[in-house]
């Protein structure tokens with residue numbers, strides 16, 4: 001598979017804040033990725049760098065094999081920002097027309113269909129739209145662009161549950177027919193857990209973990225029981241989080257558990273459960289911070 005994005009040791013500081021710090025990332029063709037991080041983790045700064053809006057202080061970025069130089073805007077890339085600035089008085093249809101001119105793979109028929117699916121009136125002025133409707137215009141552009149690299153920054157901000165589901169459903173359906181590389185940046189993992197194949201977890205400007213979502217589901221475990229048995233079981237394992245209550249406790253561990261491990265846990269009276277992804281993600285970030 002050829003590489004769509006290669007990021008090597010990229011950094012960007014604002015004064016004393018290292019917004020992005022020696023970050024590496026590779027995105028392959030035909031894959032949906034999630035970029036997860038809390039507010040302020042550096043996601044937007046990173047996305048602005050890979051789309052040519054900000055030039056890094058150090059490191060290299062190649063999009064579709066072309067090294068980005070200062071002032072370059074990568075081709076075959078569609079970036080749907082969290083916040084957009086539209087010309088005064090622009091109507092939805094004007095914004096779509098501009099997007100069509102910009103993206104060579106634009107599918108006008110699909111765009112028209114999405115106007116209906118997303119309940120958008122093309123004659124409405126952009127400034128009259130609610131936050132959620134504005135997000136939906138961006139999402140429509142991202143989908144209809146069919147760009148080989150499509151990036152959405154917080155795409156469901158301000159959307160109600162129905163519209164969120166509608167967007168993700170259209171994304172999955174269209175991706176199945178027109179595979180491309182999609183990067184969804186968000187701070188809500190549960191939202192995208194069923195959509196993305198791999199996730200990058202970002203904190204303090206760096207990637208804490210890059211893993212397939214299925215792997216995380218298989219490898220994240222919550223173990224609980226009496227402290228002595230728990231301590232014994234945890235030896236040599238990657239403990240992401242631990243809590244104690246009297247002589248009992250729980251721990252979140254990351255790693256494969258064999259049949260033998262399950263038998264050992266049972267013999268110690270320990271219970272093994274899965275961990276909701278959003279929780280795992282929060283624990284992992286906490287761990288990353290205490291490791292610093």
Ligand SMILES: Nc1ncnc2c1ncn2[C@@H]1O[C@H](COP(=O)(O)OP(=O)(O)OP(=O)(O)O)[C@@H](O)[C@H]1O
Nearest residue numbers: 014017018019037038039040041042043044045046
């Ligand atoms: N233009 C700027 N000037 C100064 N500091 C900035 C600027 N842009 C971002 N930062 C700082 O860099 C860090 C990363 O911010 P960034 O917006 O990239 O994070 P984020 O993960 O996208 O957060 P959010 O989800 O809240 O948008 C933060 O500490 C932020 O305050």
